[in-house]
Amino acid sequence: MKLSTFGKKFTTESGILTLMDDLGNALAGDKEMIMMGGGNPAHIPEVEQRLKTRLQQVVDDPKTFRQLVGIYDPPQGHLGLLTDLAALLKKQLGWNITAKNIALTNGSQSGFFMLFNMFAGKFDDGSQRKIQLPLAPEYIGYADAGLEREFFTAGHPQIERQDDHLFKYRIDFNEVSIGEETGAICVSRPTNPTGNVITDEELARLDALAQQHDIPLMIDGAYGMPFPNLIYTPATPMWNENSIVCLSLSKLGLPAARTGIIVASEEVIQAVSGINAIINLASGSFGAVMTQELVKTGEIISLSNDVVRPHYKRRSEEAVSAFRKAFGDQLPYHIHKPEGAMFLWLWFEGLPISSQTLYERLKERGVVVVSGHHFFPGIDDDNWAHQHECIRVNYAAQEPAVVQRGIDIIAEEVRRAYAEG
Numbered sequence: 001m002k003l004s005t006f007g008k009k010f011t012t013e014s015g016i017l018t019l020m021d022d023l024g025n026a027l028a029g030d031k032e033m034i035m036m037g038g039g040n041p042a043h044i045p046e047v048e049q050r051l052k053t054r055l056q057q058v059v060d061d062p063k064t065f066r067q068l069v070g071i072y073d074p075p076q077g078h079l080g081l082l083t084d085l086a087a088l089l090k091k092q093l094g095w096n097i098t099a100k101n102i103a104l105t106n107g108s109q110s111g112f113f114m115l116f117n118m119f120a121g122k123f124d125d126g127s128q129r130k131i132q133l134p135l136a137p138e139y140i141g142y143a144d145a146g147l148e149r150e151f152f153t154a155g156h157p158q159i160e161r162q163d164d165h166l167f168k169y170r171i172d173f174n175e176v177s178i179g180e181e182t183g184a185i186c187v188s189r190p191t192n193p194t195g196n197v198i199t200d201e202e203l204a205r206l207d208a209l210a211q212q213h214d215i216p217l218m219i220d221g222a223y224g225m226p227f228p229n230l231i232y233t234p235a236t237p238m239w240n241e242n243s244i245v246c247l248s249l250s251k252l253g254l255p256a257a258r259t260g261i262i263v264a265s266e267e268v269i270q271a272v273s274g275i276n277a278i279i280n281l282a283s284g285s286f287g288a289v290m291t292q293e294l295v296k297t298g299e300i301i302s303l304s305n306d307v308v309r310p311h312y313k314r315r316s317e318e319a320v321s322a323f324r325k326a327f328g329d330q331l332p333y334h335i336h337k338p339e340g341a342m343f344l345w346l347w348f349e350g351l352p353i354s355s356q357t358l359y360e361r362l363k364e365r366g367v368v369v370v371s372g373h374h375f376f377p378g379i380d381d382d383n384w385a386h387q388h389e390c391i392r393v394n395y396a397a398q399e400p401a402v403v404q405r406g407i408d409i410i411a412e413e414v415r416r417a418y419a420e421g
């Protein structure tokens with residue numbers, strides 16, 4: 001069999017496979033590595049304890065245990081969870097939805113694959129459409145998810161410099177070009193890798209643009225509202241019939257359950273269920289059975305707001321002050337204002353080496369981060385130096401003392417790189 005046939009449809013050119021492999025290999029090697037690279041959520045004792053208790057209940061109850069391991073759910077997902085989730089989202093956020101507006105997928109990653117290829121790519125009438133990302137940097141996991149090449153277009157952001165070495169990306173609406181060839185708009189809120197949370201005004205403008213062009217607005221809430229709610233700045237959740245909100249159980253503490261949640265119009269949900277049936281037959285039941293009670297009682301919201309969010313917020317503040325201390329006042333570094341998610345996005349303006357070289361040097365020193373150049377899907381402009389001046393650092397997946405050691409080593413290597421320049 002010629003593997004080039006496979007290569008035509010699926011590419012990993014932007015490096016997610018290489019990156020995941022590299023992160024995996026770093027972990028598997030002999031050397032003890034400080035892993036600040038991947039998107040693994042933190043292991044929060046209170047959350048783990050809550051999940052343990054629930055798992056024990058499930059194991060002790062023959063009917064629920066059978067649901068966990070012995071029954072295929074419908075392609076739309078576990079009906080009990082869909083019903084309870086619709087009720088929760090209606091009560092908490094006022095969204096006018098029923099269970100028919102929700103589908104479960106095996107992780108939101110696979111949900112994006114389905115949705116992107118529903119709305120973009122080649123169509124029967126010969127037309128070709130793309131996904132518009134309002135601003136890059138954006139989530140690397142989108143980059144290879146299209147079944148055709150040149151699947152994304154993205155806008156350069158406006159860079160707003162703030163005090164204390166902080167900056168914030170804002171959508172430059174002159175860069176958001178929507179036309180006949182646009183199939184959907186997609187934005188992660190909070191954004192992986194930057195921790196940016198696009199403002200309510202920006203979101204409202206995107207919503208208006210999407211409605212005006214009769215295309216959906218996809219809002220990736222993997223870190224967003226109402227759970228796990230890793231948002232540290234004022235922001236209002238949004239859903240309407242023209243938008244598609246994608247949630248996930250991963251960052252709440254269940255990445256291994258592979259449960260993604262799509263909230264959309266009934267028509268979109270029917271189409272997603274059809275694709276899910278083809279690809280997966282059914283979505284896994286584990287995440288649904290584990291969380292249905294938390295959703296029914298609303299505890300998933302209090303767990304997010306009272307335990308998960310404060311944990312990440314504290315870790316984010318600790319990481320920012322550790323970086324400030326380690327860099328001192330001499331280096332031209334910038335930290336994206338940490339408004340959400342679990343990463344710090346560091347910009348080293350005028351760095352004499354590329355972020356990829358910095359990544360390699362850090363790996364040699366036993367610290368794994370992610371080079372920022374991976375996070376610019378849809379930007380076809382290799383001359384834009386900014387793409388090669390940033391790194392993403394996960395501050396939450398390791399113990400604070402380990403993160404501190406990693407930060408000190410990052411600061412040493414950055415200082416060395418500037419000194420060489």
Ligand SMILES: Cc1ncc(COP(=O)(O)O)c(C=O)c1O
Nearest residue numbers: 039107108109188192222248250
């Ligand atoms: C912004 C964003 N969206 C989607 C995903 C996919 O998450 P999952 O497939 O675990 O639900 C991730 C994972 O890190 C992410 O960071």
